Amino acid sequence: MEKEPIVKVRNLVAAYGDLTVLKGVDLDIYPGESIAILGRSGCGKSTLLRHMIGLAKPKSGTVTIKGQEINSLNEDGKVELFKKIGMLFQSAALFNSMTVGDNVSFPLREHTSLEESTIQIMTKMKLDMVGLTGFDDFKPAQLSGGMKKRAGLARAISMDPEVLFCDEPSAGLDPVVAAGLDNLILKLKKAFKMTIVVVTHEMESVFTFADRIAMMHLGKILAVGTPEELKNSSDPIVQQFLNREPDKEEIDRDQYLKTILGS
Numbered sequence: 001m002e003k004e005p006i007v008k009v010r011n012l013v014a015a016y017g018d019l020t021v022l023k024g025v026d027l028d029i030y031p032g033e034s035i036a037i038l039g040r041s042g043c044g045k046s047t048l049l050r051h052m053i054g055l056a057k058p059k060s061g062t063v064t065i066k067g068q069e070i071n072s073l074n075e076d077g078k079v080e081l082f083k084k085i086g087m088l089f090q091s092a093a094l095f096n097s098m099t100v101g102d103n104v105s106f107p108l109r110e111h112t113s114l115e116e117s118t119i120q121i122m123t124k125m126k127l128d129m130v131g132l133t134g135f136d137d138f139k140p141a142q143l144s145g146g147m148k149k150r151a152g153l154a155r156a157i158s159m160d161p162e163v164l165f166c167d168e169p170s171a172g173l174d175p176v177v178a179a180g181l182d183n184l185i186l187k188l189k190k191a192f193k194m195t196i197v198v199v200t201h202e203m204e205s206v207f208t209f210a211d212r213i214a215m216m217h218l219g220k221i222l223a224v225g226t227p228e229e230l231k232n233s234s235d236p237i238v239q240q241f242l243n244r245e246p247d248k249e250e251i252d253r254d255q256y257l258k259t260i261l262g263s
């Protein structure tokens with residue numbers, strides 16, 4: 001791809017106290033592509049997303065979005081840039097005291113001077129898109145886990161962002177709803193030419209919507225490429241992940257169980 005990246009991550013190092021989680025991450029994300037970020041639980045995927053949207057400050061390294069280095073922006077600059085970004089958090093992170101409708105319209109109320117009637121229409125459209133028609137007046141506590149995720153997605157896309165970051169959008173959802181979300185993400189990409197960055201463990205989803213996969217391991221990006229390229233990778237860690245093979249340690253555990261159960 002020859003285009004200029006819309007998101008550029010350079011030598012990003014991130015730590016929580018003494019624990020260094022990202023150890024020099026480099027990643028380019030191109031306009032209009034959908035990229036899946038894969039990696040073992042705890043390897044730093046959510047941490048990387050939080051740094052990419054400027055919610056956390058790196059120890060060193062940079063994140064550049066649309067040519068602007070996010071940590072060099074002042075507050076106004078950040079607000080302007082973040083209007084172009086949507087984020088679906090791993091936990092959905094809805095405001096519990098607000099209705100679903102108010103959650104979805106919150107970014108519009110905060111960042112635009114649209115008329116209330118327009119905001120209402122836009123909110124309804126986004127709720128329709130995620131299959132939550134008629135749930136405007138529900139509180140998050142009255143929704144199922146999957147519905148919360150979808151409401152979070154409706155909020156993330158309320159401003160029609162250029163880049164949408166999703167942290168495990170379909171984790172914990174039933175397969176039908178999960179497939180629906182994958183389709184929705186594909187639709188957003190096609191209809192709005194959105195750039196989409198998705199952290200996921202669902203391999204089926206990856207092969208449905210990802211143009212490219214970035215695989216994280218030990219605080220770095222181990223491999224980046226099209227699903228086809230990664231399938232053909234000779235790296236044993238990439239293969240273990242894509243083929244869902246258990247750790248050696250887990251195989252030993254299996255052996256142990258067989259020994260004590262005598263079969």
Ligand SMILES: Nc1ncnc2c1ncn2[C@@H]1O[C@H](COP(=O)(O)OP(=O)(O)OP(=O)(O)O)[C@@H](O)[C@H]1O
Nearest residue numbers: 016019021039040041042043044045046047048090
């Ligand atoms: N707020 C925090 N304070 C301290 N340590 C943290 C914090 N958030 C994450 N960590 C640590 O950083 C590491 C990476 O966490 P992160 O949430 O980025 O992983 P992940 O790849 O998203 O995992 P999962 O697939 O389970 O969501 C973990 O060891 C975790 O314990």
Ligand SMILES: [Mg+2]
Nearest residue numbers: 045046090167
């Ligand atoms: Mg995570």
